[in-house]
Amino acid sequence: MKKCALLPLALLGLSLGLSAQTPAAPQTPPPPAAVAITDADLKNVEAPQPELRAKGDPDGALTGTVSDVAVSDSKKGLTIADVVNQVGQNKIAINFVWTLIAGFLVMFMQAGFAIVETGLCRAKNAGHTMMMNFMVYGVGMLAYWLIGFSLQMGGVGAVGNLGGSPVLNSEFAVTLFGKTFGLFGQNGFFLMHNGTYDVTVMVIFLFQMVFMDTTLTIVTGSAAERWKFAAFLVSSFLLGAFIYPLFANWAWGGGWLANLGANFGLGHGYVDFAGSGVVHSVGGLCALAMAIIIGPRIGKFDRQGRPTAIPGHDIALVLTGCFILAFGWFGFNPGSTLGASGNGNLRIGSVAVNTMLAGMAGGFGAMLYMWLRYGKPDASMSGNGLLAGLVAITAPCGFVNPVASVIIGLIAGVLVCLSVEFMERVMKVDDPVGAISVHGVNGLWGVISVGLFADGKSNYGGSWNGVSGSVTGLFYGDSGQLVAQLIGVSALIGVVFVIYFAANVLVDVVVGQRVGAKAELEGLDLPEVGVLCYPEFEIKSK
Amino acid sequence: MAAIGLIVTFLGFLLSLFSLSLASSNGARLGLVLAGIAVSLIGIIGIVNRAYLKNAIWKR
Numbered sequence: 001m002k003k004c005a006l007l008p009l010a011l012l013g014l015s016l017g018l019s020a021q022t023p024a025a026p027q028t029p030p031p032p033a034a035v036a037i038t039d040a041d042l043k044n045v046e047a048p049q050p051e052l053r054a055k056g057d058p059d060g061a062l063t064g065t066v067s068d069v070a071v072s073d074s075k076k077g078l079t080i081a082d083v084v085n086q087v088g089q090n091k092i093a094i095n096f097v098w099t100l101i102a103g104f105l106v107m108f109m110q111a112g113f114a115i116v117e118t119g120l121c122r123a124k125n126a127g128h129t130m131m132m133n134f135m136v137y138g139v140g141m142l143a144y145w146l147i148g149f150s151l152q153m154g155g156v157g158a159v160g161n162l163g164g165s166p167v168l169n170s171e172f173a174v175t176l177f178g179k180t181f182g183l184f185g186q187n188g189f190f191l192m193h194n195g196t197y198d199v200t201v202m203v204i205f206l207f208q209m210v211f212m213d214t215t216l217t218i219v220t221g222s223a224a225e226r227w228k229f230a231a232f233l234v235s236s237f238l239l240g241a242f243i244y245p246l247f248a249n250w251a252w253g254g255g256w257l258a259n260l261g262a263n264f265g266l267g268h269g270y271v272d273f274a275g276s277g278v279v280h281s282v283g284g285l286c287a288l289a290m291a292i293i294i295g296p297r298i299g300k301f302d303r304q305g306r307p308t309a310i311p312g313h314d315i316a317l318v319l320t321g322c323f324i325l326a327f328g329w330f331g332f333n334p335g336s337t338l339g340a341s342g343n344g345n346l347r348i349g350s351v352a353v354n355t356m357l358a359g360m361a362g363g364f365g366a367m368l369y370m371w372l373r374y375g376k377p378d379a380s381m382s383g384n385g386l387l388a389g390l391v392a393i394t395a396p397c398g399f400v401n402p403v404a405s406v407i408i409g410l411i412a413g414v415l416v417c418l419s420v421e422f423m424e425r426v427m428k429v430d431d432p433v434g435a436i437s438v439h440g441v442n443g444l445w446g447v448i449s450v451g452l453f454a455d456g457k458s459n460y461g462g463s464w465n466g467v468s469g470s471v472t473g474l475f476y477g478d479s480g481q482l483v484a485q486l487i488g489v490s491a492l493i494g495v496v497f498v499i500y501f502a503a504n505v506l507v508d509v510v511v512g513q514r515v516g517a518k519a520e521l522e523g524l525d526l527p528e529v530g531v532l533c534y535p536e537f538e539i540k541s542k
Numbered sequence: 543m544a545a546i547g548l549i550v551t552f553l554g555f556l557l558s559l560f561s562l563s564l565a566s567s568n569g570a571r572l573g574l575v576l577a578g579i580a581v582s583l584i585g586i587i588g589i590v591n592r593a594y595l596k597n598a599i600w601k602r
Contacts, residue, residue, distance in 0.1 A: 177563040264562050266571075288586070292594050301600040427591050428598065479568040486575045487558050493582040494555020498548050501590070505544075 042066075042078045092163045095339030096199075098348075099162065099207050102335020105328045106210040110137050112324030113217040116387075117224055118533075119317030120380060120433040124523025125225045126313065127533035132220040132227070136236050140213040143240035145191065148212060149205055152245035154185020156204075156253045160461065161339030165200035171254055179263040181256035184249050207335065208248070211279050214332075215244050218283030221435035222291040223513075226520050229528045231511045235290070238503050244282055247496050251278045257491060260484045261467040267481025269465040270488040271454070273351075274336035276395030276446025281492045284440020288429065289501040294513045296430030298520055307424040310432070315379050322383040326359050329390045333397045343461035347398065354397045355390065358409030362389020365413020373417075381417055384434045388416035391439055392446040399454035399471045408449045412442045444489050449473075451482030543596075547589030554582030 047067040057063050069086045071078050114133035121129045155171025158164040170186040188196040191205060216236050220227070250257040251272050261269035272278050301307055312318060333355045334348040366385020370378035389409030393400075396408060419437035423429045429436065456472035464471050472478040507513060519527035526532060558578030561571045595601075 260562075266568075292591055295594065295599050298599060301598070303600060305598075305600060427587060428595055429591065479572065483561075483568050483571045483575060486572070486579065487561075490555050490558035490575055490578050490582065493579060493586070494552050494558070497582075497586060498552045498555075501548060 037080060039079045042080070042083065091341045094341040095161045096203055098340040099203050099335060099338050102331035103207040103210050105331025106214065106335065109214060109325050109328035110217060112321045112328055115317045116321030116325065117221045117433050119314040119321060120312035121224050122310065123313040123534055123537060124525060126525065127531050128524035128528050129224050130533065131529045132232055133217055135233070136216045136220060137213055139233055139236045140216040140240040141209055143237045144209050144212050147189065147241040148245040149208065150186065150188035150193065151184045151242065152248040152253045153204060153208060154187035155182060156185065159200065159204060159338060161343055161345065162203055163200045165198050167195040167198050167201060182249070182254050182259065183256070184246060185253050211275055212240055212244050215279050215283035216240055218435050218439045219287045219290050221433035222287035222431045223294050224432045225297050225524065226294060226514055228512055228515050231507055231513045234507050234511055235504055239286060239500065243496060243500050243503070247282055247492065248278050250491065251488065257488050258465045260487060261465050265480060266484035267478050268467045268471045270484050271399070271450050271464065271471050272395045272447060272488070273398035274333045274394045276391060276443045277488055277492055280391045280394060280439040281443030281447065282496050284436050284443050285492055285497045286500045287431065287435040288440055289497055290504060291429045291431050291436065293501065293504055293508060296428070298517060300430040301428060305428055312380065318380055319383050322386050325387060326390060329355055329359065333394055336398070344459045347458055351397045353402060354400060354405040355393055357402055357405045358389040358393030359386050361406045361409030362386050362392070362413035365410040366417055369414045369417045384416050384438050385413035387438045388412040388442040391442040392449060395446040396450040396453055399450060399458050401455050404453035404455065408453065412445055415445055416442060444492065447485050447488055451485035454481060543593035544590050547585045547593060550589055551582045551585030554578045554585060557581060
């Protein structure tokens with residue numbers, strides 16, 4: 001009965017609702033006419049009374065007011081120009097702080113790499129592995145400060161997010177196919193050359209330096225447990241001073257790869273948001289070159305060339321290091337906007353979420369692959385899967401959606417397992433930590449994935465690499481972007497690998513890359529760095 | 543032998559680079575770039591690495 005009684009009421013209400021829509025929608029009132037603010041208006045803005053301020057400010061209402069806006073001329077008092085300048089400085093200050101803190105996070109990744117690599121090595125080499133990871137920070141920074149930064153960023157031009165300082169303005173270029181090909185920068189040596197003693201340049205240097213150091217520390221992983229310390233120093237200097245900056249200039253410093261879009265109509269040119277190619281593939285391919293030159297560890301392969309497992313000594317260190325790296329990646333990827341304010345930079349939230357999703361998917365992908373193939377969810381490969389997912393999302397993180405991020409990470413997690421097997425069983429290359437597969441192979445996958453999955457929704461100030469509009473991959477209609485990405489892949493394999501290989505053959509001749517067999521069997525801690533990492537342990541040679 | 547491998551690897555890059563002038567359509571460029579990458583991989587995996595494996599420590 002009740003239902004029957006309610007039905008007419010409901011119909012009545014519905015008809016009222018419908019009839020209420022019939023009249024024309026009420027017009028929104030016109031916005032109030034804009035009134036220009038004058039300096040006189042600013043005089044009426046009251047600062048907190050000194051007596052009130054003297055009582056403290058427990059709720060924060062009296063701190064950060066008109067009295068904190070810098071006044072350029074005390075006689076005139078506060079003017080519109082003062083307010084506008086303060087707004088501009090606030091924007092740049094937000095971007096400075098954002099970029100610097102992101103850089104500090106990336107710097108801490110050195111600790112993550114150090115303990116991941118050390119945990120994956122044997123206890124008898126722990127001190128040597130830690131020492132390489134420790135000193136790579138110093139030798140890399142020295143090389144980059146002296147030479148590398150200017151080669152990479154010396155011709156990048158103004159970076160709008162960081163104040164648009166124009167002092168990095170000299171790029172060496174050649175003409176090829178009727179177009180300008182930027183090859184390396186020429187300004188900024190010692191951070192003093194040609195006006196580069198500049199606040200913006202300092203922020204750019206810090207952020208780029210920690211990226212470069214990440215590349216250097218990748219190589220120490222593949223050459224661990226047999227790399228002569230002196231050779232490591234020389235090789236790392238060459239990588240930080242010349243080889244890394246060369247490719248980084250082509251991609252990020254205004255070089256020819258970045259301009260493939262503007263010059264040849266290939267999408268937005270080579271796009272690498274945070275460095276799957278620039279940082280990780282460069283590091284991974286150099287790691288491959290070094291692993292080939294230096295050869296496998298004694299006992300890694302039997303006389304028939306079959307690989308044998310040499311387990312690391314501390315899986316707890318490995319997984320803790322992976323967590324530190326995943327934390328640092330929040331500086332690596334979101335920080336690569338070089339700002340949080342203006343120019344579409346609010347996409348930092350999307351970049352951060354894409355980063356964490358791909359890392360998760362990579363860890364799952366590797367764990368499931370190992371579980372299905374070998375019957376156990378291998379802990380070290382799960383860690384490497386997480387890192388592989390993070391490496392792969394580093395290039396596309398600024399241009400793809402969350403679903404694509406998970407797909408990219410999942411593929412990376414499986415790819416790292418397949419690649420480790422390929423390196424050991426087919427190429428017979430000994431890579432104690434999986435650096436080649438994690439960084440090299442998945443870095444290349446990350447570069448390619450931009451050309452596939454970029455969804456055309458990002459907008460960082462309306463253009464990228466001098467081409468207006470959003471970066472769009474093959475699946476969203478732009479095949480040219482994929483071609484640009486693959487040319488970048490080709491440059492990584494065909495140029496970076498070759499130069500690094502040739503340079504390190506020379507180092508091998510002059511310094512010698514590999515330690516003697518006796519030192520290798522005893523462990524490198526005492527022979528190479530003069531201190532045992534675990535002096536109270538009984539270390540067994542194998 | 544390793545030096546020849548390095549040259550082949552670099553030639554693969556040149557093939558990719560010259561796709562910019564040899565072809566104008568994205569499809570043709572894609573084909574040339576992929577061919578260049580394949581040549582470079584042959585240089586590394588098939589020539590450079592094999593040259594070093596001849597004297598590998600586990601064969602001694």
